[in-house]
Amino acid sequence: MPGGVATQHIISIGDFNRNEIDQLLDHARQIDENQYDKFALQGKILAVLFFEPSTRTRMSFESAMARLGGASISVSNVEACSIAKGETLADTIRVVSGYADAIVIRHPKEGAARLAAEFAHVPVINAGDGAGQHPSQTLLDLYTIRQSMPIDGIDVALVGDLRYGRTAHSLASALSLYGVRLHTISPKGLELPASLVTHLSEKGMEIIEHEDINEIIGKVDVLYVTRIQRERFPDSTSYFNVASSYRITPELLIGARKHLIVLHPLPRVDEIDPRVDALSHARYFEQSGNGVPVRMAMLLRVMK
Protein backbone atom coordinates (compact mmCIF):
# COMPACT_ATOMS: atom_id res chain seq x y z
CA MET A 1 0.00 0.00 0.00
CA PRO A 2 1.16 3.62 -0.45
CA GLY A 3 3.80 5.04 1.84
CA GLY A 4 6.38 3.27 3.95
CA VAL A 5 8.59 0.68 2.29
CA ALA A 6 9.11 1.10 -1.46
CA THR A 7 6.67 -0.97 -3.49
CA GLN A 8 8.29 -3.96 -5.12
CA HIS A 9 7.55 -4.56 -8.80
CA ILE A 10 8.69 -7.19 -11.29
CA ILE A 11 8.98 -5.44 -14.63
CA SER A 12 12.07 -6.71 -16.42
CA ILE A 13 14.48 -9.57 -15.88
CA GLY A 14 17.17 -6.90 -16.26
CA ASP A 15 16.09 -5.47 -12.88
CA PHE A 16 17.27 -8.70 -11.18
CA ASN A 17 20.80 -9.59 -10.28
CA ARG A 18 22.05 -13.16 -10.36
CA ASN A 19 21.56 -13.64 -6.64
CA GLU A 20 17.95 -12.47 -6.72
CA ILE A 21 17.13 -14.81 -9.59
CA ASP A 22 18.71 -17.77 -7.80
CA GLN A 23 16.79 -16.99 -4.61
CA LEU A 24 13.51 -16.83 -6.47
CA LEU A 25 14.21 -20.12 -8.28
CA ASP A 26 15.18 -21.78 -4.97
CA HIS A 27 11.91 -20.60 -3.50
CA ALA A 28 9.98 -21.93 -6.52
CA ARG A 29 11.61 -25.33 -5.98
CA GLN A 30 10.50 -25.40 -2.33
CA ILE A 31 6.98 -24.59 -3.48
CA ASP A 32 7.22 -27.31 -6.13
CA GLU A 33 8.14 -29.74 -3.35
CA ASN A 34 4.98 -28.71 -1.54
CA GLN A 35 6.83 -26.76 1.16
CA TYR A 36 4.75 -23.63 1.33
CA ASP A 37 1.99 -21.96 3.32
CA LYS A 38 -1.27 -22.60 1.48
CA PHE A 39 -2.85 -19.58 3.14
CA ALA A 40 0.08 -17.19 2.64
CA LEU A 41 -1.99 -14.80 0.53
CA GLN A 42 -5.37 -15.40 2.11
CA GLY A 43 -7.44 -12.22 1.99
CA LYS A 44 -5.27 -10.75 -0.78
CA ILE A 45 -6.61 -9.85 -4.21
CA LEU A 46 -4.70 -9.98 -7.48
CA ALA A 47 -5.96 -7.85 -10.39
CA VAL A 48 -5.30 -9.60 -13.69
CA LEU A 49 -5.24 -6.90 -16.37
CA PHE A 50 -4.71 -8.52 -19.75
CA PHE A 51 -5.09 -6.20 -22.72
CA GLU A 52 -4.00 -8.97 -25.08
CA PRO A 53 -5.21 -12.53 -25.36
CA SER A 54 -3.32 -15.15 -23.36
CA THR A 55 -4.17 -18.60 -22.11
CA ARG A 56 -1.18 -20.02 -20.27
CA THR A 57 0.21 -16.94 -18.58
CA ARG A 58 -3.15 -15.74 -17.37
CA MET A 59 -4.36 -19.12 -16.13
CA SER A 60 -1.09 -19.92 -14.39
CA PHE A 61 -1.09 -16.57 -12.54
CA GLU A 62 -4.66 -17.19 -11.42
CA SER A 63 -3.80 -20.75 -10.45
CA ALA A 64 -0.73 -19.53 -8.52
CA MET A 65 -2.85 -16.99 -6.62
CA ALA A 66 -5.50 -19.60 -5.80
CA ARG A 67 -2.90 -22.09 -4.52
CA LEU A 68 -1.67 -19.44 -2.08
CA GLY A 69 -5.17 -18.85 -0.75
CA GLY A 70 -5.71 -15.52 -2.55
CA ALA A 71 -8.34 -14.38 -5.01
CA SER A 72 -8.10 -12.91 -8.52
CA ILE A 73 -10.22 -10.31 -10.25
CA SER A 74 -10.06 -9.55 -13.95
CA VAL A 75 -11.66 -7.85 -16.89
CA SER A 76 -13.30 -10.51 -19.01
CA ASN A 77 -13.59 -8.43 -22.14
CA VAL A 78 -11.01 -5.75 -22.91
CA GLU A 79 -13.18 -4.37 -25.73
CA ALA A 80 -15.81 -3.40 -23.19
CA CYS A 81 -13.46 -1.89 -20.64
CA SER A 82 -12.64 1.74 -20.01
CA ILE A 83 -9.48 1.65 -22.10
CA ALA A 84 -11.68 1.08 -25.13
CA LYS A 85 -13.55 4.23 -24.10
CA GLY A 86 -10.31 6.22 -24.32
CA GLU A 87 -9.08 6.12 -20.72
CA THR A 88 -5.31 6.22 -20.38
CA LEU A 89 -3.50 3.21 -18.96
CA ALA A 90 -2.19 5.51 -16.22
CA ASP A 91 -5.73 6.26 -15.04
CA THR A 92 -6.82 2.62 -15.27
CA ILE A 93 -3.87 1.60 -13.13
CA ARG A 94 -4.55 4.27 -10.51
CA VAL A 95 -8.14 3.07 -10.24
CA VAL A 96 -7.34 -0.64 -10.15
CA SER A 97 -4.69 0.01 -7.48
CA GLY A 98 -7.60 0.77 -5.19
CA TYR A 99 -9.24 -2.59 -5.85
CA ALA A 100 -6.36 -5.02 -5.44
CA ASP A 101 -3.16 -5.83 -3.54
CA ALA A 102 -1.14 -6.44 -6.70
CA ILE A 103 -1.58 -6.10 -10.47
CA VAL A 104 -0.48 -8.47 -13.20
CA ILE A 105 -0.48 -6.75 -16.57
CA ARG A 106 -0.13 -7.80 -20.18
CA HIS A 107 -0.28 -5.00 -22.73
CA PRO A 108 0.51 -4.63 -26.46
CA LYS A 109 2.72 -1.55 -25.97
CA GLU A 110 6.36 -1.93 -24.96
CA GLY A 111 7.13 -0.23 -21.66
CA ALA A 112 3.47 -0.39 -20.53
CA ALA A 113 4.36 -2.34 -17.40
CA ARG A 114 6.99 0.20 -16.37
CA LEU A 115 4.45 2.96 -16.83
CA ALA A 116 1.97 0.95 -14.74
CA ALA A 117 4.55 0.62 -11.96
CA GLU A 118 4.97 4.41 -11.90
CA PHE A 119 1.26 5.01 -11.36
CA ALA A 120 0.32 2.02 -9.19
CA HIS A 121 0.16 2.14 -5.40
CA VAL A 122 0.52 -1.66 -5.30
CA PRO A 123 3.12 -4.03 -6.79
CA VAL A 124 2.99 -4.57 -10.55
CA ILE A 125 4.11 -7.76 -12.30
CA ASN A 126 4.79 -7.61 -16.03
CA ALA A 127 3.20 -10.54 -17.88
CA GLY A 128 4.46 -9.37 -21.26
CA ASP A 129 4.46 -5.94 -22.88
CA GLY A 130 4.46 -5.94 -26.68
CA ALA A 131 7.73 -7.22 -28.08
CA GLY A 132 9.37 -6.16 -24.81
CA GLN A 133 9.84 -8.01 -21.55
CA HIS A 134 8.25 -11.15 -20.16
CA PRO A 135 10.10 -11.83 -16.90
CA SER A 136 7.84 -14.59 -15.54
CA GLN A 137 8.41 -16.63 -18.72
CA THR A 138 12.17 -16.13 -18.39
CA LEU A 139 12.17 -17.22 -14.76
CA LEU A 140 10.27 -20.40 -15.56
CA ASP A 141 12.60 -21.06 -18.52
CA LEU A 142 15.59 -20.80 -16.18
CA TYR A 143 13.82 -22.95 -13.61
CA THR A 144 13.20 -25.66 -16.21
CA ILE A 145 16.84 -25.65 -17.33
CA ARG A 146 17.96 -25.85 -13.70
CA GLN A 147 15.80 -28.93 -13.14
CA SER A 148 18.01 -30.75 -15.65
CA MET A 149 21.44 -29.19 -15.22
CA PRO A 150 23.32 -26.32 -13.57
CA ILE A 151 22.98 -23.27 -15.83
CA ASP A 152 26.55 -22.02 -15.45
CA GLY A 153 28.70 -22.29 -18.56
CA ILE A 154 26.30 -24.36 -20.69
CA ASP A 155 25.65 -23.94 -24.42
CA VAL A 156 22.15 -22.73 -25.29
CA ALA A 157 20.76 -22.48 -28.83
CA LEU A 158 17.92 -20.05 -29.55
CA VAL A 159 16.00 -21.11 -32.66
CA GLY A 160 13.27 -19.33 -34.63
CA ASP A 161 12.01 -15.75 -34.59
CA LEU A 162 14.59 -14.04 -32.41
CA ARG A 163 13.74 -10.54 -33.55
CA TYR A 164 10.16 -10.21 -32.37
CA GLY A 165 10.14 -13.04 -29.84
CA ARG A 166 10.20 -11.33 -26.46
CA THR A 167 10.86 -14.58 -24.62
CA ALA A 168 14.13 -14.99 -26.51
CA HIS A 169 15.30 -11.46 -25.64
CA SER A 170 14.56 -11.80 -21.93
CA LEU A 171 16.09 -15.26 -21.75
CA ALA A 172 19.26 -14.19 -23.56
CA SER A 173 19.69 -11.32 -21.09
CA ALA A 174 19.23 -13.60 -18.09
CA LEU A 175 21.58 -16.27 -19.45
CA SER A 176 24.32 -13.64 -19.73
CA LEU A 177 24.43 -13.68 -15.91
CA TYR A 178 25.37 -17.39 -15.96
CA GLY A 179 28.33 -17.37 -18.37
CA VAL A 180 26.28 -19.22 -20.96
CA ARG A 181 27.51 -19.47 -24.55
CA LEU A 182 24.64 -18.48 -26.83
CA HIS A 183 24.04 -19.91 -30.31
CA THR A 184 21.43 -18.29 -32.54
CA ILE A 185 19.69 -19.80 -35.56
CA SER A 186 17.03 -17.69 -37.23
CA PRO A 187 15.60 -16.88 -40.66
CA LYS A 188 17.04 -13.87 -42.44
CA GLY A 189 15.45 -10.71 -41.11
CA LEU A 190 14.39 -12.37 -37.84
CA GLU A 191 17.81 -12.33 -36.15
CA LEU A 192 18.39 -11.19 -32.57
CA PRO A 193 18.32 -7.35 -32.63
CA ALA A 194 21.79 -5.88 -33.18
CA SER A 195 21.42 -3.56 -30.17
CA LEU A 196 20.78 -6.57 -27.89
CA VAL A 197 23.72 -8.50 -29.35
CA THR A 198 25.99 -5.50 -28.72
CA HIS A 199 24.65 -5.04 -25.21
CA LEU A 200 25.15 -8.71 -24.27
CA SER A 201 28.55 -8.91 -25.95
CA GLU A 202 29.68 -5.90 -23.92
CA LYS A 203 28.64 -7.80 -20.82
CA GLY A 204 31.02 -10.56 -21.91
CA MET A 205 28.56 -13.03 -23.43
CA GLU A 206 29.78 -15.14 -26.34
CA ILE A 207 27.12 -15.14 -29.08
CA ILE A 208 27.59 -17.29 -32.18
CA GLU A 209 25.27 -17.08 -35.18
CA HIS A 210 24.65 -20.24 -37.24
CA GLU A 211 22.96 -20.88 -40.57
CA ASP A 212 21.83 -24.43 -39.91
CA ILE A 213 20.68 -26.27 -36.78
CA ASN A 214 22.57 -29.37 -37.92
CA GLU A 215 25.84 -27.45 -37.41
CA ILE A 216 25.36 -27.28 -33.67
CA ILE A 217 22.87 -29.95 -32.67
CA GLY A 218 25.64 -32.12 -31.23
CA LYS A 219 27.24 -29.27 -29.29
CA VAL A 220 24.46 -27.68 -27.26
CA ASP A 221 22.78 -28.51 -23.94
CA VAL A 222 19.52 -26.61 -24.45
CA LEU A 223 17.52 -26.03 -27.62
CA TYR A 224 15.10 -23.15 -27.06
CA VAL A 225 12.62 -23.04 -29.93
CA THR A 226 10.31 -20.09 -30.62
CA ARG A 227 7.41 -19.76 -33.01
CA ILE A 228 8.00 -18.31 -36.46
CA GLN A 229 4.91 -16.28 -37.17
CA ARG A 230 3.27 -16.62 -40.55
CA GLU A 231 2.47 -12.91 -40.73
CA ARG A 232 6.19 -12.06 -40.88
CA PHE A 233 6.36 -13.49 -44.41
CA PRO A 234 4.99 -12.10 -47.68
CA ASP A 235 3.17 -15.33 -48.62
CA SER A 236 2.47 -18.78 -47.22
CA THR A 237 4.91 -20.53 -49.59
CA SER A 238 7.91 -18.58 -48.31
CA TYR A 239 6.69 -19.13 -44.75
CA PHE A 240 6.48 -22.91 -45.20
CA ASN A 241 9.88 -23.02 -46.91
CA VAL A 242 11.52 -21.19 -44.01
CA ALA A 243 9.53 -22.88 -41.25
CA SER A 244 10.34 -26.38 -42.49
CA SER A 245 14.08 -25.72 -42.33
CA TYR A 246 13.79 -24.78 -38.63
CA ARG A 247 11.59 -27.70 -37.63
CA ILE A 248 12.77 -29.91 -34.78
CA THR A 249 12.33 -33.60 -35.64
CA PRO A 250 13.37 -36.92 -34.07
CA GLU A 251 15.76 -37.36 -37.02
CA LEU A 252 17.51 -34.08 -36.20
CA LEU A 253 17.79 -35.05 -32.54
CA ILE A 254 19.63 -38.31 -33.33
CA GLY A 255 22.81 -36.25 -33.41
CA ALA A 256 22.04 -34.47 -30.11
CA ARG A 257 23.74 -34.86 -26.75
CA LYS A 258 21.93 -37.37 -24.56
CA HIS A 259 21.09 -34.77 -21.92
CA LEU A 260 19.93 -32.08 -24.39
CA ILE A 261 16.57 -30.56 -23.48
CA VAL A 262 14.15 -28.97 -25.93
CA LEU A 263 12.16 -25.98 -24.62
CA HIS A 264 9.42 -23.90 -26.22
CA PRO A 265 7.35 -21.09 -24.63
CA LEU A 266 4.23 -22.51 -26.38
CA PRO A 267 1.92 -22.40 -28.20
CA ARG A 268 3.79 -24.32 -30.87
CA VAL A 269 2.49 -24.66 -34.38
CA ASP A 270 4.83 -26.53 -36.72
CA GLU A 271 8.19 -25.85 -35.07
CA ILE A 272 8.39 -29.11 -33.17
CA ASP A 273 7.29 -32.40 -34.70
CA PRO A 274 4.72 -34.05 -32.35
CA ARG A 275 6.86 -37.22 -32.50
CA VAL A 276 9.45 -35.34 -30.42
CA ASP A 277 6.97 -35.23 -27.50
CA ALA A 278 7.73 -38.83 -26.60
CA LEU A 279 11.53 -38.35 -26.52
CA SER A 280 13.44 -37.75 -23.30
CA HIS A 281 14.65 -34.43 -24.73
CA ALA A 282 11.16 -32.88 -24.74
CA ARG A 283 10.59 -30.61 -21.73
CA TYR A 284 8.16 -28.01 -23.06
CA PHE A 285 5.11 -29.33 -21.23
CA GLU A 286 7.00 -29.53 -17.91
CA GLN A 287 8.24 -26.03 -18.69
CA SER A 288 4.66 -24.81 -19.05
CA GLY A 289 3.66 -26.51 -15.79
CA ASN A 290 6.57 -24.84 -14.02
CA GLY A 291 4.79 -21.55 -14.59
CA VAL A 292 2.68 -22.13 -11.48
CA PRO A 293 5.39 -22.59 -8.79
CA VAL A 294 7.54 -19.86 -10.36
CA ARG A 295 4.62 -17.42 -10.43
CA MET A 296 3.72 -18.39 -6.86
CA ALA A 297 7.26 -17.41 -5.84
CA MET A 298 6.87 -14.13 -7.74
CA LEU A 299 3.53 -13.32 -6.07
CA LEU A 300 5.01 -14.05 -2.64
CA ARG A 301 8.03 -11.89 -3.44
CA VAL A 302 5.92 -8.81 -4.18
CA MET A 303 3.07 -9.33 -1.69
CA LYS A 304 4.67 -10.77 1.43
Place this chain on the structure above:
Amino acid sequence: MTKEENAGDAGDEDLLVRRIKNGTVIDHINGGEALNVVKILGITGSTTESLSIATNVVSGHMGKKDIVKLSNRELSKEEVNRIALISPRATINIIRNFKVYRKKGVEIPTLIEGSVRCPNPGCITNTNEPIKSRFTVLPNGLRCLYCDSVITKDLTSHII
Protein backbone atom coordinates in the same frame (compact mmCIF):
# COMPACT_ATOMS: atom_id res chain seq x y z
CA MET B 1 32.74 37.00 -13.03
CA THR B 2 32.76 39.46 -15.86
CA LYS B 3 34.56 39.81 -19.13
CA GLU B 4 34.48 42.80 -21.45
CA GLU B 5 33.70 40.87 -24.59
CA ASN B 6 31.07 38.31 -25.47
CA ALA B 7 32.63 34.89 -25.86
CA GLY B 8 33.43 34.01 -29.43
CA ASP B 9 33.81 37.66 -30.44
CA ALA B 10 37.57 37.82 -30.59
CA GLY B 11 39.34 39.18 -33.64
CA ASP B 12 37.80 38.73 -37.06
CA GLU B 13 34.71 37.03 -35.69
CA ASP B 14 33.33 40.48 -34.96
CA LEU B 15 32.75 40.72 -38.65
CA LEU B 16 30.59 37.62 -38.56
CA VAL B 17 28.66 37.89 -35.33
CA ARG B 18 27.75 41.07 -33.49
CA ARG B 19 27.91 41.37 -29.73
CA ILE B 20 24.65 40.96 -27.91
CA LYS B 21 23.43 42.99 -24.95
CA ASN B 22 21.57 40.32 -23.03
CA GLY B 23 21.12 36.62 -23.70
CA THR B 24 23.23 33.52 -24.28
CA VAL B 25 26.29 32.82 -26.39
CA ILE B 26 26.93 29.16 -27.08
CA ASP B 27 30.53 28.80 -28.10
CA HIS B 28 32.79 25.89 -29.08
CA ILE B 29 29.98 23.99 -30.78
CA ASN B 30 31.40 21.23 -32.97
CA GLY B 31 31.88 22.58 -36.49
CA GLY B 32 28.71 22.22 -38.54
CA GLU B 33 26.40 21.43 -35.60
CA ALA B 34 25.02 24.95 -34.98
CA LEU B 35 21.78 24.33 -36.84
CA ASN B 36 21.19 21.18 -34.82
CA VAL B 37 21.82 23.14 -31.63
CA VAL B 38 19.17 25.61 -32.75
CA LYS B 39 16.82 22.71 -33.40
CA ILE B 40 17.48 21.25 -29.98
CA LEU B 41 16.60 24.61 -28.44
CA GLY B 42 13.28 24.48 -30.23
CA ILE B 43 13.93 27.66 -32.19
CA THR B 44 11.96 27.69 -35.40
CA GLY B 45 11.19 30.38 -37.94
CA SER B 46 8.16 31.36 -35.93
CA THR B 47 9.94 32.24 -32.68
CA THR B 48 10.66 35.83 -31.69
CA GLU B 49 14.25 35.54 -30.45
CA SER B 50 16.99 37.40 -32.28
CA LEU B 51 19.49 34.77 -33.37
CA SER B 52 22.96 34.87 -34.90
CA ILE B 53 24.79 31.82 -36.14
CA ALA B 54 28.38 31.44 -37.27
CA THR B 55 29.45 28.10 -38.67
CA ASN B 56 32.89 26.65 -39.28
CA VAL B 57 34.74 29.56 -37.71
CA VAL B 58 38.48 28.93 -37.40
CA SER B 59 39.31 28.00 -33.82
CA GLY B 60 42.72 27.60 -32.20
CA HIS B 61 42.15 24.33 -30.37
CA MET B 62 39.08 22.94 -32.18
CA GLY B 63 40.07 23.51 -35.78
CA LYS B 64 36.60 24.64 -36.71
CA LYS B 65 33.75 25.59 -34.44
CA ASP B 66 30.25 27.03 -34.57
CA ILE B 67 28.82 29.84 -32.46
CA VAL B 68 25.18 30.60 -31.69
CA LYS B 69 24.08 33.89 -30.12
CA LEU B 70 20.63 34.19 -28.73
CA SER B 71 19.33 37.55 -27.55
CA ASN B 72 17.12 38.02 -24.51
CA ARG B 73 17.06 34.38 -23.52
CA GLU B 74 19.11 32.63 -20.84
CA LEU B 75 19.28 28.89 -21.26
CA SER B 76 17.98 26.61 -18.53
CA LYS B 77 19.96 23.65 -17.22
CA GLU B 78 17.71 21.25 -19.12
CA GLU B 79 18.34 23.05 -22.40
CA VAL B 80 22.07 23.10 -21.76
CA ASN B 81 22.05 19.34 -21.17
CA ARG B 82 20.36 18.74 -24.49
CA ILE B 83 23.18 20.57 -26.25
CA ALA B 84 25.74 18.32 -24.56
CA LEU B 85 24.34 15.34 -26.45
CA ILE B 86 25.50 16.65 -29.81
CA SER B 87 28.30 18.99 -28.80
CA PRO B 88 29.91 18.00 -25.51
CA ARG B 89 32.66 20.65 -25.70
CA ALA B 90 30.24 23.57 -26.05
CA THR B 91 30.47 26.43 -23.54
CA ILE B 92 27.51 28.48 -22.42
CA ASN B 93 28.00 32.17 -21.71
CA ILE B 94 25.17 34.09 -20.11
CA ILE B 95 25.44 37.74 -21.20
CA ARG B 96 24.04 40.63 -19.21
CA ASN B 97 24.60 44.19 -20.35
CA PHE B 98 27.27 43.13 -22.89
CA LYS B 99 29.32 41.32 -20.23
CA VAL B 100 29.77 37.64 -19.55
CA TYR B 101 27.77 37.17 -16.38
CA ARG B 102 28.33 33.43 -16.12
CA LYS B 103 30.30 30.92 -18.16
CA LYS B 104 30.06 27.17 -17.92
CA GLY B 105 30.71 24.03 -19.89
CA VAL B 106 27.97 21.57 -20.71
CA GLU B 107 27.63 18.29 -18.86
CA ILE B 108 26.43 15.12 -20.51
CA PRO B 109 23.52 14.14 -18.29
CA THR B 110 22.88 10.57 -17.13
CA LEU B 111 19.17 10.86 -17.91
CA ILE B 112 17.39 12.75 -20.68
CA GLU B 113 13.76 13.52 -19.96
CA GLY B 114 11.15 14.82 -22.34
CA SER B 115 13.40 16.07 -25.13
CA VAL B 116 13.95 12.96 -27.27
CA ARG B 117 11.26 10.90 -28.96
CA CYS B 118 11.59 7.11 -28.80
CA PRO B 119 12.10 5.71 -32.31
CA ASN B 120 10.01 2.61 -31.48
CA PRO B 121 6.43 3.18 -32.65
CA GLY B 122 5.31 0.42 -30.27
CA CYS B 123 6.73 2.22 -27.22
CA ILE B 124 4.24 3.36 -24.59
CA THR B 125 5.83 6.84 -24.64
CA ASN B 126 4.50 7.33 -28.20
CA THR B 127 0.89 7.27 -27.00
CA ASN B 128 -1.37 9.73 -25.19
CA GLU B 129 -0.23 8.54 -21.75
CA PRO B 130 0.67 11.34 -19.31
CA ILE B 131 4.40 10.60 -19.26
CA LYS B 132 7.56 12.13 -20.68
CA SER B 133 10.05 10.08 -22.65
CA ARG B 134 13.08 9.11 -20.59
CA PHE B 135 16.44 7.86 -21.82
CA THR B 136 19.53 6.77 -19.99
CA VAL B 137 22.72 8.04 -21.61
CA LEU B 138 25.11 5.29 -22.77
CA PRO B 139 28.70 5.80 -23.96
CA ASN B 140 27.49 5.36 -27.55
CA GLY B 141 23.88 6.53 -27.50
CA LEU B 142 20.63 6.59 -25.57
CA ARG B 143 18.46 3.78 -24.20
CA CYS B 144 14.71 4.22 -23.70
CA LEU B 145 13.86 3.59 -20.08
CA TYR B 146 10.49 2.14 -21.05
CA CYS B 147 11.08 -0.13 -24.05
CA ASP B 148 14.91 -0.49 -24.07
CA SER B 149 15.21 0.79 -27.66
CA VAL B 150 18.64 2.22 -28.33
CA ILE B 151 19.44 5.30 -30.42
CA THR B 152 23.04 5.28 -31.60
CA LYS B 153 23.00 7.53 -34.63
CA ASP B 154 21.26 10.58 -36.06
CA LEU B 155 20.23 11.72 -32.61
CA THR B 156 19.06 15.12 -33.78
CA SER B 157 16.27 13.60 -35.86
CA HIS B 158 14.78 12.23 -32.62
CA ILE B 159 14.78 15.54 -30.77
CA ILE B 160 11.26 16.64 -29.89
